[in-house]
Amino acid sequence: MFPYDKADWSTVDGPMFMLAGTAWPGIFTAIAAVICVWVLVAGNRSEQAQYKKAEK
């Protein structure tokens, strides 16, 4: 698993990103996806409020 015990990059022959081989990449991906959905929901709420404000 990366990072290897030995602090030597010459042994790297596969994934070289932080926390490769752990559950973290999946967790980061899930968080990133949730952020996108949350931002869209919050953004839509704000956008609709602007329309309502303009109609008044």
Add this chain to the structure above:
Amino acid sequence: MEQQLAELTASVAALKASAGVTNTNFAETFYYLSIPLMIIIHAGFLAYEMGSSRSKNVLSSGVKNILAFAFVIPTFYFVGWWVYWGFPTGLTFSEGPMGISGWAYANSIAWGWGESAAYMGPNIEDQASGVFFGAFAMFAATTASIMSGAVIERIQTVGFIILAVVLGSFAWVVAAAWGWHADGWLVTQWGVHDFGAAGLVHAVAGFFALGVLMHLGPRIGKFNADGTANHIAGHNMPLTVVGLMLIIVGFWGFLMACVIVPGEAFSWFADKQATIYGTPITLSSLAFNILMAIAGGIIGAWIWTKDPFWMMSGALAGIISTASGLDIYYPALAFIIAVSAGMILKPAATWLENRGIDDAVGAVTVHGTIGLYGVVMLGIFGSGFPALAIENTSVLLARYGHVFLLGFVPGLYVAIILKKLGMLRVPATAEVAGLDTVKVPAQGYPEGIAPSGPASS
């Protein structure tokens, strides 16, 4: 049989030679092509700063950018390239462990006179020096241009050029020699890793700009008597936003040029690309992470601001916040960091403005604050990784300190000197009248600009 073996050996040798020629030409072309891509950064800075200026100052802002580009290149040739090779081991100017630094080494390859001149001009046996110099000269010009936007609409042209030269051809080069060079003492002794120069370029330039702004002062009308700030809108937001997008296009050249290609005498590996630090990297790493960072920065800035200026600044902030670790971040992590950078961007700029600093385009925040944020993020997430193995709090503080000091101190003191010489700020009458009228023999909009507003349909 022996004749066949000899023929085979000759064929293999010819193939090897041919592969070597191909590799060398690829390496030279790789860096060569990064140069025009980085010039797109300057097209972006030009558009962005002209758009952010009021119409009465649009051309003088542009003249300033064009001249910074023009003066940083030759001064980097005269001095900066020598500083990069001479300074890595600190003020001892001794040779570092890789043997590619120090006073004697720099003297042998980086002066435009004597025997070293052989490496500072066309040379059929040297297909590396010119393209490396070109890429670094573009790094230098970019660094100087970062400061440029902060000071628009009230700085004198020659005073600005002097500041740009000090920043682009000296201050950031010292930072790069220390922390962005295989022999740099911050690298060899403290394990500093800043692949895309979040600290070494962006933070140094951002804090240099802060030092200058403290003595340059705000534009007339920026602050009220009670200290509250007024928004001074640029005359052309679309131009500004397109300029920011052009800077992002150019960033691909900047970050591409941070990669060391394989198989050459100067390469770290025979078979894979490397960072300046000798750690492996792929262009795929950059493609994954830069794109995710741009997207994250835009989304993060949109959450609070809904303003296209800050959204595109957020894209820059996304790249800058992840630049240090673009080689080793997981793309989703790069996205998360970039979102957070986009979110803190506007509040950080407002915080600075509330302290009486008129940073016309948010350069101190986008490059200085977010550059440091990026350095700290890699310190946190990268702690304990190979080549980052000696990262710890004291190293983080040292990195924080050196990028701050190498930018802020020269900016502050050169600005003081220029102020004493009367070369820093334009007279108030010229500022009010508009700098284009006073010193540019051309008109940005000879037929005027049609106003737009809610009533137009």
